[in-house]
Each structure stands twice: as C-alpha cells, then as structure tokens.
Amino acid sequence: MSFAAIDDAPVTGFHRKLTAACSGGPLLDGYLLGIVGIALTGITTELHISTTTSAVIGVAALVGMFFGGLVFGPITDRIGRKPMYTVDLLVLLLASLLSVFVTSAWQLIVLRFAIGVAIAADYPIATALLTEWLPRKRRAGLFASVIIIWYVGTALAYLVGYLITAVVGDGGWRWMLGSAAVLAGVIFLLRLGTPESPRWLVGAGRSEQAREVIERAVGVRVSAADLADVPRDGERGSLLELFRGGHLRRMAFVVVFFTCAIIPLFALLTFGPQLLGAFGLGTGNAANLGTALINLVFAIGCLPAMKLLETVGRRRTIIWSFGLMVLPLLALGVWAHAPAPFAVACFCLYALFSGGPGILEWGYPNELFPTRVRAAALGVAIALTRFGAAVGTFLVPLALTSLGTSATLSLGAGITFIGFLACLAWAEETRHLSLEDIDVRAGQPTMVAAAPGDV
Known part of the structure; x- marks a missing residue:
C-alpha cells in the first residue's frame, strides 16, 4: 500500500483544517449559483430584459462550467492541485465585484460565464486535493462536509x-451579486499554506517532496520504497483514458447519475421562488425565505447519508436515494393544485432524500479514477453534466409558462428515475477501499466490484 501513511492515518487537526479550506470553494460556489436566483427579479425590472434573457443569465454560469471543466480539470492533473487552488478564487472575487457595476444584460452574462469557468476549475482542484489526503475509512464522512x-x-x-430585499427592495440586486466578493476574500486567506497532494507529487516524480509533505502533515515517516510503485511522468494519463475500458463505463455512470441529480436541483435553486409561488407560497421575498429553508434541508439530508455511505455502502445508498427522490416530484406532478404546505413538504422530502447522491456527485468521480486523471475526470463530469443542467435550467421558465408547474415537475420525476436506473446498473461499492485498490477494479464488472451483500 503505497500511501498507507495517509490511508490509515487518524483524523487530526490537519484533516479538519484542509476540509474547511476545501469547503470554502463549494460554499462560495453554492452562494454564487443561488444568489442569482433572487437577484433575477430586480435585474429583470431594472435592465428591462425578457424571459428568455433572464433564463440566459440564469444558465450563463452553467455554460461557463462546461468550458471550465473541460479545460481546468486536465490542467490541474498536469501542473498540480496547489497552483490553481487560489487563482480561481481571485477570478470569482473580481467577477463578483464587477457585477455591481453592470449596465446591460450582456455584461452580466459575460461575468456569470466567467464565474462558471472559475467554479468549474475549483471543483476538481479542491475535491481532488481533499480526496487524496483523506483516510480511506473516513473519506465519505469528511467529504460529506464539503x-x-x-x-x-x-x-x-x-x-x-x-x-437585502427586505431592506433595499428589488433594487438591491447589485449588492446581492457583489456580496460574493466578501466570501471569496475570506476563503482566499483560509487557503494560504495548503500543502500539495503527495499522490500528485509522486506521480510527477517528486517523491522526496511527497515524503516531506506527508511527514509534516500526518507526522509519519515514510521511505522511498513506500512510494515506489506509483506511476511517474511517463505514465501520466490523458482525457482519452477516461473513455476506454472500465473507465468508460465509470464515466458514463458518473455523467448520467450526476446529470439526473442536478437538473431538478439546479432548477429548484435558480427558480425556487417561482416554483413555490406557483403553489401559493406567496411571491417575492416570502418565496425567497422558503427556498432558503429548503436548501437547509438539502444540507440536513447529507447528515444521515454520511453514516449510510460508510455503513451500508455507496451502492445501496445511492440506489435507494434516487428511488425515493422520484416520489415527491411525482406527487407534485400528479397533484396539480396541491396546497402550499404539501408542496413545501414534498420539496423538503426531495431535498432530504438527495443527500446520498449529493455527496457522491463529487465523491464518486474522485474515488473511481486514478490520480493521473482524477481532476480531469471530475472536470469532464462537471462539463458534461453542467451542459445538461444548463439546458434543463434554461427550459424551466419556458416549461413553467407553456406546460405548467405540474408537467414540469413530472418531467423532473422522469429524469430522476433515469438516474435510479443508471445507479441500479452501474453503481460500484468503494467503501473502505484505498484509491489504488479502487483503480485496480476498473476493469471488473459492476456487480463483481460491489462488496458482498450489496444490492
């Protein structure tokens, strides 16, 4: 076991600090993708934009993520996790500040696109770095906090x-978009001093530096022999490797389940107030507060999933989660005029059940692919899934207008069911395995790779 010093290490302050630093990007990412949903009301009024332009603003960041994932995932595998670790935050900070001063829709679309590119860069950087440092038996639990x-x-x-709406009114949308710059500045400071991934260093032929980093971080001395069987520069991976053999099956699984999970999720995040308003939960600011509460339930749903992923395993957790996620969306699709309390309850149940897939959207790609292509795999997954999410999110306001809320949510239930089928066919069990052992199983059929007793 080349990285036993890392895989079997007890959780220490180093791991908690690294987890907090890596969580800063996702905190900002979620904030940036959510804040535009509230700001759209004021933007539409002040800039006099159409429904179509509003939808473009809503999905511009997702389109940016498509390009950012394709470009910066592979770059992160080539030059390392650490160099890109703070640059992307500076881009987010600058774009957020410039958003305060926009005077037309196209300027905001360009800035939201740039934000999406930077967000897509952060996903593979932070999550690959964290995955490569975490002890194998606590990987899912600590990763869940991200x-x-x-x-x-x-x-x-x-x-x-x-x-902001309560104090300033809809005209406070500039303050909303600019507020992300404050978060970016704090997170930038938190990330200073984060060490490079020793797995990446060994793969780059820098074993001595990897030994020093491991000893400083976890307090365990390792020898050159401990790190001898890890691929060097000549064996660096490429994007093509993701689409061959067992990695092709894994990539197909990640892209399908990831897409089916985030299309309804992003639609709810971006157009939550409109969806809740359709069920009579007020409009404007009241619906914003309701959406905030539902998002907290998404976070709460990760808590039981943290335990389930390490006890019953990844495979069974994600299969059952997707199956249960279908039910509340289907109920709202069937009951076209459901009262507001029932609608809120259904959205909360969907959020609660989504904990397992929510963790594994980032956890699975980082576990299923080797160090040489780990960031590239997540980058490609982000790119392809965000393209689907962008299309889905763009169509949500149009579907709400032309088809109605009931039919739109029924479509969401159908998309979620496709995710259930993908998990049933392809989900693998990776619980308590080292990253290197998971890589060895890439060529095995899914059911062989699953642990005994798993679905």
Missing part, C-alpha cells in the same frame, strides 16, 4: 437575498 457546505452556501444566498 457537500453540506455547498448547500449551506445556497441557503445563505437566499437568506442574504431575503434580507
């Missing part, structure tokens, strides 16, 4: 939007 913080970020966005 996802929880993402949902906290979206809830915080709606809460801030609610407060």
Whole structure:
C-alpha cells in the first residue's frame, strides 16, 4: 500500500483544517449559483430584459462550467492541485465585484460565464486535493462536509437575498451579486499554506517532496520504497483514458447519475421562488425565505447519508436515494393544485432524500479514477453534466409558462428515475477501499466490484 501513511492515518487537526479550506470553494460556489436566483427579479425590472434573457443569465454560469471543466480539470492533473487552488478564487472575487457595476444584460452574462469557468476549475482542484489526503475509512464522512457546505452556501444566498430585499427592495440586486466578493476574500486567506497532494507529487516524480509533505502533515515517516510503485511522468494519463475500458463505463455512470441529480436541483435553486409561488407560497421575498429553508434541508439530508455511505455502502445508498427522490416530484406532478404546505413538504422530502447522491456527485468521480486523471475526470463530469443542467435550467421558465408547474415537475420525476436506473446498473461499492485498490477494479464488472451483500 503505497500511501498507507495517509490511508490509515487518524483524523487530526490537519484533516479538519484542509476540509474547511476545501469547503470554502463549494460554499462560495453554492452562494454564487443561488444568489442569482433572487437577484433575477430586480435585474429583470431594472435592465428591462425578457424571459428568455433572464433564463440566459440564469444558465450563463452553467455554460461557463462546461468550458471550465473541460479545460481546468486536465490542467490541474498536469501542473498540480496547489497552483490553481487560489487563482480561481481571485477570478470569482473580481467577477463578483464587477457585477455591481453592470449596465446591460450582456455584461452580466459575460461575468456569470466567467464565474462558471472559475467554479468549474475549483471543483476538481479542491475535491481532488481533499480526496487524496483523506483516510480511506473516513473519506465519505469528511467529504460529506464539503457537500453540506455547498448547500449551506445556497441557503445563505437566499437568506442574504431575503434580507437585502427586505431592506433595499428589488433594487438591491447589485449588492446581492457583489456580496460574493466578501466570501471569496475570506476563503482566499483560509487557503494560504495548503500543502500539495503527495499522490500528485509522486506521480510527477517528486517523491522526496511527497515524503516531506506527508511527514509534516500526518507526522509519519515514510521511505522511498513506500512510494515506489506509483506511476511517474511517463505514465501520466490523458482525457482519452477516461473513455476506454472500465473507465468508460465509470464515466458514463458518473455523467448520467450526476446529470439526473442536478437538473431538478439546479432548477429548484435558480427558480425556487417561482416554483413555490406557483403553489401559493406567496411571491417575492416570502418565496425567497422558503427556498432558503429548503436548501437547509438539502444540507440536513447529507447528515444521515454520511453514516449510510460508510455503513451500508455507496451502492445501496445511492440506489435507494434516487428511488425515493422520484416520489415527491411525482406527487407534485400528479397533484396539480396541491396546497402550499404539501408542496413545501414534498420539496423538503426531495431535498432530504438527495443527500446520498449529493455527496457522491463529487465523491464518486474522485474515488473511481486514478490520480493521473482524477481532476480531469471530475472536470469532464462537471462539463458534461453542467451542459445538461444548463439546458434543463434554461427550459424551466419556458416549461413553467407553456406546460405548467405540474408537467414540469413530472418531467423532473422522469429524469430522476433515469438516474435510479443508471445507479441500479452501474453503481460500484468503494467503501473502505484505498484509491489504488479502487483503480485496480476498473476493469471488473459492476456487480463483481460491489462488496458482498450489496444490492
């Protein structure tokens, strides 16, 4: 076991600090993707934009994530996790500040696109770095905190939007978009001094530096022999590797389940107030507060999933989660005129059941692919899934207008069911395995790779 010093290490202050630093990006990401949903009301009024332009603003960041994931995931595998770890935050900070001064829709679309590119860069950087440092038996539990913080970020966005609207009115949308710069500055300072991934260092032929980093971080001395069987520069991966053999099956699984999870999620985050308003939960600021509460339930849903992923395993957790996620969306699709309390309850149940997939959207890609292509795999997954999410989110306001809320939510239930089928066919069990052992199983059929007793 080349990295036994890391895989079997007890959880220390180093791991908690690294988890907090890596969670900063997802906190900001969730905030940036959520705040635009509240700001759209004021933007539409002040800039005199159409429904179509409003939808473009809502999805511009997702389109940016498509390009950012394709470009910066592979770059992160080539030059390392640490160099890109703070640069992306500076881009987010600058774009957020410039959003305060926009005078037309196209300027805001460009800035939201840039924000999406930077967000997509942060996903593979922070999550690959964290995954490569975490002990194998606590990987899912600690990784879950990153996802929880993402949902906290979206809830915080709606809460801030609610407060700004209550004080300033819809004209406070500039303050909403600019507020993300404050978060970016704090997170930038938190990340200073974060060490490079020793797995990446060994793969780059820098074993001596990897030994020093491991000893400083976890207090365990390792020898050159301990790190001898890890691929070096000549064996660096490429994007093509993701689409061959067992990695192709894994990539197909990640992209399908990830897409089916985030299309309804992003639609709810971006157009939550409109969806809740359709069921009579007020309009405007009251719906913003309701959306903030639902996002907190998304975070709460990760708490039982943290335990389930380490006890019953990844495979069974994600299969049952997707199956249960279908039910509340289907109920709202069937009951076209459901009362507001029932609608809120259904949205909360969907949020609660989504904890397992929410954690594994980032956890699975980082576990299923080797160090040489880990960031590239998540980058490609982000790119492809965000393209689907962008299309889905763009169509949500149009579907609400032309088809109605009931049919729109029924479509969401159908998309979620496709995710259930993908998990049933392809989900693997990775519980308590080292990252290197998971890589060895890439060529095995899914059911062989599953642990005994798993679905």
